[in-house]
Amino acid sequence: MCKSKCSCTAYTNSNISGTGSGCLLWFGDLIDIRTFVGIGDTLYIRLSASELDSIKNSKSSSAVRRGRVIVPVASVVLVIIISICLYYRFNRKKQHQQGTPEFGHDPENRSDDEDLELPLFDLSTLLKATNNFSINNKLGEGGFGPVYKGVLEDGEEIAVKRLAKTSTQGLHEFKNEVISISKLQHRNLVKLLGCCIEGAEKMLIYEYMPNKGLDSLLFDKTRSELLDWPARYHIIIGVARGLVYLHRDSRLRIIHRDLKVSNILLDKDMNPKISDFGTARTFGGNQIEANTNRVVGTYGYMAPEYAGDGIFSIKSDVYSFGVLVLEIVCGEKNRGFIHKEYCNNLIGRAWELHNEGRSLQLVAKCLGESINVYRILRSIHVGLLCVQRHPEDRPNMTSAILMLESDTPLPSPKEPGFYVGKIMQDTPQSSSSYGISSNNELSISILKGR
Structure with a gap:
């Protein structure tokens, strides 16, 4: 009806005055729609064809503009997401190739999630401190790699332990040492100052020990005279106290697993400090022993149950301590010890x-008149108690240090591990039996199938 009248400008279907549905038409200006159009009614407005075309074109152009904006924005977002994914994938691949540590889960040591709270050193700082790792600054070399002396800008002396590319140890040992020792504080443990991880370089920074490793004095025929009996006894007691801390008093119960003379460092006052925690294991709760298929350590210091079956406990460290005590008293290495009448170590x-009853024959000749016969015999006795074949027969380190420092009666030791006995006179001997043996002091790893 509205379309049939040119002057009609709008219409609506409406319930007018309650009389039922009807049709309401407007002619002229729409000035009263609020009066007649109720809530929910639809008002139909008449427009010219030109106005309809303009609205259609406006809607169409708006849609095109929105489309033109959405497509570039979506493309940019997609490119950013792809770039981020590629960056992280490349970075993880690079870390894996270069061996950059990611301190995550490790079945051999469950303390990896601990906060390290350890300062990081820049590679440039260490290069400057060590004169670009000059051979003149090299202190020694072990299974982990070479160790260099360095001096920081503030004058502090440090020892930089640098993982060698040809090292028999690697990322596992590096990560394990950082986690194990970063939480430990004791006067008989070497202090870890920080670490450096840049590219393929992995380094540990320790306090500097002027007198280096105990082996550099003990097994040197000329320098061993610097270690009189009081100094040696002081070292034995210091190492024992360090082990008591690791096994009982630290908030982490730690089994060192590679205790040996070369891992005992000496400061300027000849105080001993246990070092090299790359193969250490952490025990939790009431755990007293564990089993591993990755036997690590050094021959001559490993307990029989550990070397043979991979079973280790605090008694494994006790065995190593017993070997160390006998070596300090005698001044000879356990491995490579040769006696013409005995096939023994x-x-x-x-x-x-x-x-x-002839234990004094074991004492190093260089000790001379500095010896305390009672303390030397007691140290040998305690050393033999520590190296007994069965772990349950060995004392713990708390008992060992009490026996060393007190005058209480000592139990008789039982047969030690790796004991062979006399050679029968009619047993043929090869010409090389008494020659100079090769002593490998590097830590080893043995994989044993289960």
Whole structure:
């Protein structure tokens, strides 16, 4: 009806005055729609064809503009997401190739999630401190790699332990050492100052020990004279106290697993400090022993149950301590100890002499008049108690240090591990039996199938 009248400008379907549905038409200006159009009614307005075309074109152009904006924005977002994914993938691949540590889960040591709280050193700082790792600054080399002396800008002396590319140890040992020792504080443990991880370089920074490793003095025929008996006894007691802290008093119960003379460092006052925690294991709760298929350590210091079956406990460290005590008293290495009448190591020889009441024959000749016979015999006795074949027969380190420092009666030691005995006179000997043996002091890893 509205379309049939040219002057009609709008219409609506409406319930007018309650009389039922109807049709309401407007002619002229729409000035009263609020009066007649109720809530929800639809008002139909008449427009010219030109106005309709303009509205359609406006809507169409707006849609096109929105489309033109959405497409570039979506493309940019997609490119950003792809770039981020590629960056992280490349970065993880680079870390894996270069061996950059990611301190995550490790089945061999469950303390990896601990906050390290350890300062990081820049590679440039260490290069300057060590004169670009000059050979003149090299202090020594172990299974982890070379160790260099360095001096920081503030004059502090440091020792930089640098992981060698050809090292028998690697990321596992590096990560383990950082986690194990970063939480430990004791006067008989070497202090870890920080680490450096840049590219393929992985380094540990320690306090500098002017007198280096105990092995550099003990097994040197000329320098061993610097270690009189009081100094040696002081070292034995210091190492024992360090182990008591690791096994009992620290908030982490730690088994060192590679205790040996070369891992005992000496400061300027000859105070011993246990070092090299790359193979250490952490025990939790009431755990007293564990089993591993990755046997690590050094031959001559490993307990029989650990070397043979991979079973280790605090008694494994006790065995290593016993070997160390005998080496300090004798001034000879357990491995490579040669005696023409015995097919034995130093432990076996000490056992034989103890049974014959001749233990003083084991004492290093360079000790001279500095010896305290009572303390030396007691140290040998305690050393033999620590290297007994069965772990349950060995004392713990708390008992060992009490026996060393007190005058209480000591139990008789039982047969030590790796004891062979006398060679039968009619047993043929090869010409190389008494030659100079090769002593490998590097830590080893043995994989054993289960």
